[in-house]
Amino acid sequence: MAESGKIDPMHQFAIEPLFGTDHLSLGGFNIAFTNSALYMVLAAVVLWIFVIGGLKRELVPGRWQMAVEYMTGFIKNLLIANIGDNGRKYIPYVFSLFMFILLANLLGLLPLGLFGLHPFTFTSHFTATGVLAIMSFSIVLIVGFWKHGLHFFSLFVPHGTPLPMIPVIFPIELISFMVRPFSLGLRLFVAMTAGHVLLKVLAGFVINSANAGVGYGLTVGSASFVLMIGISALEVLVAVIQAYVFALLTSVYLNDAENLH
């Protein structure tokens, strides 16, 4: 424990106020500009620059415009496949959600540690993913009750449910519905946290085994390093998949709100 204690795999998730804004507050709440906030701003700015490249509005697009249009088209197809043509109005929200999470995940994976910086993945914090999940869930609730009124509750009674089963089915469906924001937020938080912890633990193996001697370094250390390379690639995939899952589930839930069943 004393040996491995040198490297704390959880330290990467620590939130630290930057630029001496420790006590910045608004209405009695602390709103310090932290490393987490910095990466949120970075994700927003990178996304902004990316989308500006798509605003050339040329009939024959260049590479950059093509890339931006590919992403918006991807979200459009996702929404149309899940919701139908009604889904087009959610393109701005789901695009923002998908790209923001995707860039947060990818920016957090950048090997900035090589330059002495501390990359930070704010999607590994459930305070951040929870807000996004609650936002999606709120939109589902608002759209559902706006469009269908109290009829929205029929969502919890699937078609063709026998009458005596309704008292049993209704609470089950209600609970599964209420669990959605938690599963949405926790899935992203857990996936990002687990991947980053795994990478840091393996990195700790490499460093500690190398320090323990050449024999350990060449066996345990190099094996861990090879594993890290593979897992780093896997993490890039997970970063994309988790952003996609978040957008996909949001659109599936929105489909419930738009079309009931």
Add this chain to the structure above:
Amino acid sequence: MPQIAQIAETYSSQIFWLLLTFGFVFFVIGLGMVPKVQGTADARDAKITGDLDAAKAAFARADDAEADYRVRDAESRVAAQAVMARAKADAAKASEAKLAAADAEVASKIAAAEARIQAASNAALAEIETVAAEAARDMVARISGVDASEDAARNAVKAALAHG
């Protein structure tokens, strides 16, 4: 786990900055820029579909024009053939008439010539009779010294001519 250990101190800052940055992303990028990007893509799709439809329509028009051309071609062929058949018939009729006229003329000429020949041969025969009768009278006078009458000589010549 800092996510849980630091939650009390950091939740308000996390939520504030997330709402601020995501608000910027949603309102400026999502609502302000994405519809324009998507609009460009949709306009391009519409233009491609429109161009394809126009090309399809032009193809259909070309096919129609070709079919029309074929029909008119066939029609004018039929008309030309009718004109040719009529002309042939007319020409045949005209040449038939001319031939008939020529035949009649030739026939009449032949008839006239035959008549002339007949007349000439009759005249020649009559002359031969006369000459023969004269010769017969001369021969009779010389041999027998009897002056045979003209009628008797003529009859004798006729009889001799008729017996060949």
